[in-house]
Amino acid sequence: MSSIKIFGIIGGDKRQIFLAESLLRDGYGVILAGFDKLKGQGFNNLSDVRAAALFSDAVILPLPCVRSDKSLNAPFASQNIYFSDDELDALCKKPVFAGMRERLLRVYPKLENAEVYDYAARDDFAILNALPTAEGAVEIAMREYEGTIFGSRSLVTGFGRIGKVLARMLKSLGSDVTVSARRQSDFAYINTLGCRAVNTETMNLARGYELIFNTVPSLIFDEKLLENTDRTALLIDLASLPGGVDFESARKLGIDAYSAPGLPGKCSPKSAGEIIKKTVFSIIEEVNR
Ligand code: NAP
Numbered sequence: 001m002s003s004i005k006i007f008g009i010i011g012g013d014k015r016q017i018f019l020a021e022s023l024l025r026d027g028y029g030v031i032l033a034g035f036d037k038l039k040g041q042g043f044n045n046l047s048d049v050r051a052a053a054l055f056s057d058a059v060i061l062p063l064p065c066v067r068s069d070k071s072l073n074a075p076f077a078s079q080n081i082y083f084s085d086d087e088l089d090a091l092c093k094k095p096v097f098a099g100m101r102e103r104l105l106r107v108y109p110k111l112e113n114a115e116v117y118d119y120a121a122r123d124d125f126a127i128l129n130a131l132p133t134a135e136g137a138v139e140i141a142m143r144e145y146e147g148t149i150f151g152s153r154s155l156v157t158g159f160g161r162i163g164k165v166l167a168r169m170l171k172s173l174g175s176d177v178t179v180s181a182r183r184q185s186d187f188a189y190i191n192t193l194g195c196r197a198v199n200t201e202t203m204n205l206a207r208g209y210e211l212i213f214n215t216v217p218s219l220i221f222d223e224k225l226l227e228n229t230d231r232t233a234l235l236i237d238l239a240s241l242p243g244g245v246d247f248e249s250a251r252k253l254g255i256d257a258y259s260a261p262g263l264p265g266k267c268s269p270k271s272a273g274e275i276i277k278k279t280v281f282s283i284i285e286e287v288n289r
Pocket of ligand 1: 126133158159161163181182183200201216217237238240241260262263
């Protein structure tokens with residue numbers, strides 16, 4: 001990857017604004033496009049998509065990069081953004097960093113052979129992102145639960161990247177934490193954190209918890225398990241769509257259940273922007289090695 005001096009940042013939310021500011025502080029040029037709704041709110045150096053695609057050395061696209069209607073994910077753009085042919089030709093000639101590359105290629109197959117890197121598919125990105133996700137989950141719990149986290153009984157289902165950080169965070173706030181997993185090594189690890197371990201695959205009861213956080217990307221809280229969950233529990237589903245909770249059954253049973261996607265961008269856009277930057281630079285370093 002030849003030396004990059006100017007980044008085009010096209011679309012995205014507050015994360016990309018912090019990302020742009022951080023790149024500028026590092027001495028890079030930034031062409032920011034897809035943020036025209038912010039014009040006049042301290043953002044006057046906004047460009048258009050064409051300039052960002054053509055006159056940058058590399059382009060950073062959002063996470064997820066495209067929406068279901070195939071437009072670029074650009075909540076601060078006043079109109080939907082679709083790349084034109086000459087913009088696509090420009091993107092084919094430079095490194096493009098995108099969150100969820102497959103979605104981009106489905107909409108723009110022309111980019112199939114282009115240098116498109118998926119920063120969100122990387123383990124380092126997901127591990128770093130687990131921290132703002134866990135903090136966001138705790139924030140929801142603090143807001144929605146009428147008690148304190150200290151002294152609460154909580155259940156975290158799943159002991160992957162988010163489960164590990166969240167369990168430790170809840171424990172450090174004084175919650176009595178149980179974690180579900182499905183591997184012996186994870187049960188041992190959970191115990192070393194001072195938490196109780198249960199098996200996700202045989203869990204047919206979720207009683208005695210005031211706070212439940214699901215991180216398993218599979219339907220764990222189905223109707224049957226929800227029937228065996230306390231009505232007073234606050235259930236927060238962190239797993240990406242379709243999620244791990246049958247919300248219709250939860251509603252019928254009177255259980256307070258929240259779907260909480262995209263927490264890093266919503267709760268900690270500054271850190272989430274830094275995480276995108278860090279991952280993009282790791283990719284550049286690896287490619288240049
Ligand atoms: P992860 O590291 O892959 O962890 C997933 C956990 O779920 C692991 O413990 C895994 O067990 C377990 N698991 C997966 N499928 C299972 C099944 N069928 N039955 C039982 N256990 C199962 O994922 P992560 O990074 O923690 O992310 C968790 C979810 O949150 C994902 O859907 C991710 O996309 C989403 N996410 C949400 C946010 C947000 O803001 N809400 C932010 C980032 C990511 P094994 O290790 O044994 O496979």
